[in-house]
Amino acid sequence: MPLLPEVNGHNGVKVKTSHPNPSIQVTADHQVKMVEAPVEEPGHGQVLLHIKATGICGSDIHFWKTGKIGTLVFEGDCIIGHEAAGIVLKVGEGVEGLQVGDRVAVEPGVPCEKCFLCREGRYNLCEDVQFAGVYPYHGTLQRYKVHPAKWLYKLPDTVSYAEAALLEPLSVVLHGIRTAGLSLGRGALICGAGPIGLIALACARASGAHPIVITDLEPKRLAFAKEFSPGCLTYQVNRSLDAEGNAKEIRKLFGPEGDEYSAPPAVLECTGVENSVVTATFAVRRGGVVCVIGVGKSIMNNLPFMHISLAEIDLRFINRYRDTWPSGIACLSGGILDLKKLVTHTFPLEKAIDALHVCSDLSQGSIKIQIVDDVEASLLS
Incomplete structure (x- = not known):
């Protein structure tokens, strides 16, 4: 050259x-x-x-x-x-x-x-x-x-x-975890099993959240997630169901149908896909937090505004990260994350x-x- x-x-x-x-x-x-x-x-x-x-x-x-x-x-x-x-x-x-x-x-x-x-x-x-x-x-x-x-x-x-x-994608997730407020012994839903979703899965496990469900359209990625983080639950998004229908099926993995308390109090949405964001708002517990980490299209027209409003769902967003590299290095060097x-x-x-x-x-x-x-x-x- x-x-x-x-x-x-x-x-x-x-x-x-x-x-x-x-x-x-x-x-x-x-x-x-x-x-x-x-x-x-x-x-x-x-x-x-x-x-x-x-x-x-x-x-x-x-x-x-x-x-x-x-x-x-x-x-x-x-x-x-x-x-x-x-x-x-x-x-x-x-x-x-x-x-x-x-x-x-x-x-x-x-x-x-x-x-x-x-x-x-x-x-x-x-x-x-x-x-x-x-x-x-x-x-x-x-x-x-x-x-x-x-x-x-x-x-x-x-x-x-x-x-x-x-550390850069980990930083995105660390900022998302901090924004969503995951906590020990409380369930978490992760939408998307790409790199960010999988790092979110590892971080959610390290945070003590339980149970943890991760979703995706691609079964191979869900299989990877199970191997990467044994003990997590997986859900393959059903294309024949709408967002509310998929959310209903996801909730069943957290506990008996209709038991609002067992529904996840926190969702990390890692795809940015509009339908996945909508699914997250229906899957989260009333009064829960949905943190959108994924990057999506400029305008989303189909967010269920009144559902989000009446359920007092806290819909949050992040832009990259701040003050995360030292803690990320500590997680890797200390064996908290692999x-x-x-x-x-x-x-x-x-x-x-x-x-x-x-x-x-x-x-x-x-x-x-x-x-x-x-x-x-x-x-x-």
């Missing part, structure tokens, strides 16, 4: 070109391509990373296939990827607490730290966030990436790069486009696909 001549990085910093930096970019016209990207020099407060592992997220596929998620629109070429971990190769001026050779997990969102939301500590709601892999901010599906040191977290030796790259089985496929960086195609094809049976880069990389000279 030919190298680019010396050019300016996206932040105007002069970059070096003596080291190959393959990257995966999505274009505004829904194409995906491998491009040699420039290598930026870390500025004040930044470090240069060698990205060792990046997980493929459903949002990466969505940006590729549709070009947008809500108001987030790809208006030009952009390197995707945001579930990442790597090793520090260079340290810019003003960086404290990190040095060359440190293994780190990447929190991909960099908020403005000036708005009232950032000042309140709700930085996940910052409207001026620079989020890796969302146009125009380049993501982690490249060999080398500059990132602010403040949003990197050192890894203990017991946490691998593959596990560390799962998520390694979720990584069903790995591809080298050079074959990342193949990985995207496998991830987008549900018949391939992948759960979490990661791109790994095991080449020896050094920019010290």
Whole structure:
């Protein structure tokens, strides 16, 4: 692959070109391509990373296939990827607490730290966030990436790069668990057995929730869920039933029909699919909480407003996460969670486009696909 001549990085910093930096970019016209990207020099407060592992997220596929998620629109070429971990190769001026050779997990969102939301500590709601892999901010599906040191977290030796790259989806779930308020000995329903749903299943089990039911349309994913978290109950969504009908069947798994107390007080909706959200509102106990974690379409027209109102169902939503990486690392390093089985496929960086195609094809049976880069990389000279 030919190298680019010396050019300016996206932040105007002069970059070096003596080291190959393959990257995966999505274009505004829904194409995906491998491009040699420039290598930026870390500025004040930044470090240069060698990205060792990046997980493929459903949002990466969505940006590729549709070009947008809500108001987030790809208006030009952009390197995707945001579930990442790597090793520090260079340290810019003003960086404290990190040095060359440190293994780190990447929190991909960099908020403005000036708005009232950032000042309140709700930085996940910052409207001026620079989020890796969302146009125009380049993501982690490249060999080398500059990132602010403040949003990197050192890894203990017991946490691998593959596990560390799962900290981003784990963070989504941790924020959802916190928002839904799961508790010891009280039932929980999880809608969707994709990667987020399965991590939610593991977290719900660790929280002490019981019983736990997880739903999906795909029987293979439900079988994986049973193996991944023995003791959970599964429900295959019945396409011939409406949302209320499926909810009625789901409730039977929690206790006798008509026993409102046995119905789940908390639901983690991990698909964002409108019909699944509606099912969740009928399945949850009156006065319960439905936390929508999944990303759905911009407008949902069929939410049962009066049912939600009369039952005083607390319908909540989350936007990414905040203050979750330290607790996520503690869960992995302390053995509270073991998520390694979720990584069903790995591809080298050079074959990342193949990985995207496998991830987008549900018949391939992948759960979490990661791109790994095991080449020896050094920019010290």
